[in-house]
Amino acid sequence: MPNPFVIGSGPPGTNYTVMKRAFDEGWGAVIAKTVSLDAAKVINVTPRYARLRAGANGSAKGQIIGWENIELISDRPLETMLKEFEQLKKEYPDRILIASIMEEYDKAAWEELIDRVEQTGIDAIEVNFSCPHGMPERRMGAAVGQDCALLEEVCGWVNAKATVPVWAKMTPNITDITQPARVSLRSGCEGVAAINTIMSVMGIDLKTLRPEPCVEGYSTPGGYSSKAVHPIALGKVMSIAKMMKSEFNDKDYSLSGIGGVETGSDAAEFILLGADTVQVCTGVMMHGYGLVKKLCDELKDFMKMHNFSSIEDFRGASLEYFTTHTDLVRRQQEAIRQRKAVKKGLQSDKDWTGDGFVKETESMVSN
Numbered sequence: 001m002p003n004p005f006v007i008g009s010g011p012p013g014t015n016y017t018v019m020k021r022a023f024d025e026g027w028g029a030v031i032a033k034t035v036s037l038d039a040a041k042v043i044n045v046t047p048r049y050a051r052l053r054a055g056a057n058g059s060a061k062g063q064i065i066g067w068e069n070i071e072l073i074s075d076r077p078l079e080t081m082l083k084e085f086e087q088l089k090k091e092y093p094d095r096i097l098i099a100s101i102m103e104e105y106d107k108a109a110w111e112e113l114i115d116r117v118e119q120t121g122i123d124a125i126e127v128n129f130s131c132p133h134g135m136p137e138r139r140m141g142a143a144v145g146q147d148c149a150l151l152e153e154v155c156g157w158v159n160a161k162a163t164v165p166v167w168a169k170m171t172p173n174i175t176d177i178t179q180p181a182r183v184s185l186r187s188g189c190e191g192v193a194a195i196n197t198i199m200s201v202m203g204i205d206l207k208t209l210r211p212e213p214c215v216e217g218y219s220t221p222g223g224y225s226s227k228a229v230h231p232i233a234l235g236k237v238m239s240i241a242k243m244m245k246s247e248f249n250d251k252d253y254s255l256s257g258i259g260g261v262e263t264g265s266d267a268a269e270f271i272l273l274g275a276d277t278v279q280v281c282t283g284v285m286m287h288g289y290g291l292v293k294k295l296c297d298e299l300k301d302f303m304k305m306h307n308f309s310s311i312e313d314f315r316g317a318s319l320e321y322f323t324t325h326t327d328l329v330r331r332q333q334e335a336i337r338q339r340k341a342v343k344k345g346l347q348s349d350k351d352w353t354g355d356g357f358v359k360e361t362e363s364m365v366s367n
Contacts, residue, residue: 001028001096004271004299004311005292008258008281009034009100009126009169012289014074016084020091025289026296029096030088031279034073034128035081036102037113041138042075050202050212052228066229067282068202070213070222072134073102078116085120097121100169102128105139105150107157114161124164127155127189129180130171130196132223142196145171148183159188167256170194170240177236178243185244191254193279194240195233197223225282226260233259234269241274241319250274250316262287264298271311272318 006029007013007022013032022030036042052066074081088097099117103109117125129151131141144150151168159166168184170177172195181192201221202212211219237257244250257270258279267278283291308314323331 001277002026003028003292003296004275004277005029005267005295006096006098006256006277006279007031007284008279009128010281010285011071012281012284013100015076016087018289019084019088019097021289022284022292023088023092023095025292027289027292028277029098029123031098031100031126032074032081032085034100034102034131035078035113035117036073036104036140037078037109039075039077042072044072044075045070045215047213047215048222050222052202052226064286065227066202066224067226067286068200068213068222068224069197070133070215070220073100073128073131078113082116082120085117085122089121096123098124098126098167100126100128102131102135102140105144105154110154110157111161114158118162118164122164124167124190125158125162126167126169126193127158128169128196129154129184130169130173132171132173132197132199133220142171142173145169145180146174148179151180152183152187155184155187155189165190165254167191167193167254169196170236171196172232172236173199176239178239181240182243182247185248185253189253191256191276192240193256193258195229195236195259197225198229198232200224226286227262228260230260230266230269233257234273237270237275238273238319238322241316242322244274245316245319261295262291264295264300264302267295267299268302268314271315274316274319276311276315 005027007027009031010033013019013030019030019032048069048071050068051064053062054065055062085097099122101113101117103113128141129145135141136143144154166189168189170180170192184192199221204211210217213219241255244253254276255274256277256279257275261267261278261280262283270278
C-alpha cells in the first residue's frame with residue numbers, strides 16, 4: 001500500500017464509481033461494501049442514519065461527534081459487484097482491493113462466495129463477523145463474532161477455501177474482544193480488523209416520544225461510529241495488540257485499526273497501539289474522499305516530529321506503557337519514595353478542601 005489509510009467497508013465502497021474515486025484520490029486500499037450470495041434478502045429502510053452533535057442531543061447545531069446507522073450490507077446484486085471488482089482490478093492492478101464478505105451459517109455458501117470474489121482478482125478478503133444489526137437475525141455478522149465456537153468453525157471453512165489473505169473484522173459488542181481475535185488468528189486468518197460499530201440507540205425525539213432514526217414511527221438499535229467511539233476503539237485495539245504480541249509473532253499477522261479517524265493524529269494513535277493500517281468509513285462520509293491527503297500530511301508531520309522514517313518505526317511503541325492499576329500504585333509509591341516524599345501536590349483525597357476539584361485532583365500526582 002502507498003500509505004496505511006484504507007477505506008472501511010460501508011457506503012464509501014458501495015459501487016465502482018466511488019471505489020474508483022477512492023483510488024484516484026490516493027487511498028492506500030479500498031474495502032468494498034460487504035457482499036453476500038443473495039442480495040435479494042437484503043432490504044434497507046429510510047431514514048437509516050442518526051447523528052449526535054456536540055450541542056444538545058438532537059440539536060441541529062454543533063459538530064457531529066456520533067453517527068448511528070441501521071444500514072445493512074450491500075443490497076446490489078452480487079454479479080454486479082463482482083463485475084465492478086474485476087473492472088477496478090483491470091484499471092488499478094497495483095492497488096489493493098479487498099472484498100468484505102458475509103454469509104449465513106452454511107459451509108457451501110461460504111465456499112461459493114469466496115470462490116466467486118477471488119475470481120475477480122481481489123487482493124484480500126475481510127470477513128464481516130461484526131455487523132451489529134439486521135444480519136444477526138439471520139445468524140450472520142455479530143452473531144458469529146460473538147460466539148467463539150461458531151467463529152472457529154466458520155473461520156476454518158473460510159481459511160480452508162481462501163487463497164488470498166483473510167482479515168476477520170471484530171465486533172466491540174463483546175466482553176473480551178481478545179477472545180474472538182485469538183480464535184480468528186488460530187483458525188488461519190492473517191489478521192484482524194477492529195472495531196466495527198457499537199450497538200446503540202441514538203436518542204428519543206422528546207416531542208413525538210419516538211426513537212431515532214425513525215422509520216414509520218419505529219426504530220431498531222444500530223451501529224455507532226464517528227469521533228465519539230475513538231477512545232473505545234483505541235482500548236479494544238490495544239487489548240488485541242497486546243494479546244498478539246504475547247501469544248503470536250505479531251510481525252506475521254496484521255492489525256487494522258478502525259474507529260473515529262478524522263485526523264492524522266487519530267491514525268497515529270492506532271499505529272502507536274500496534275495497528276499496521278487504519279480504516280476510515282464515517283470520516284469519508286462526512287469529509288469526502290479527499291480526506292486522505294490531509295491524513296497523510298498530518299501523519300507525516302507527526303513522523304517528522306519524532307524522526308520516524310516508516311510506520312514500523314513507531315508501530316506499537318506505546319503498548320509498553322499500559323499496565324495494571326496495582327502496578328500504577330506501586331510505580332507511584334516508588335516515585336514518591338525516590339523523591340523523598342517532597343509534598344508538592346495533594347497525596348490523597350483525604351487532603352481535599354473542596355475548592356476546585358479539578359485542580360486538586362490534577363495535583364494528586366507525584367511531582
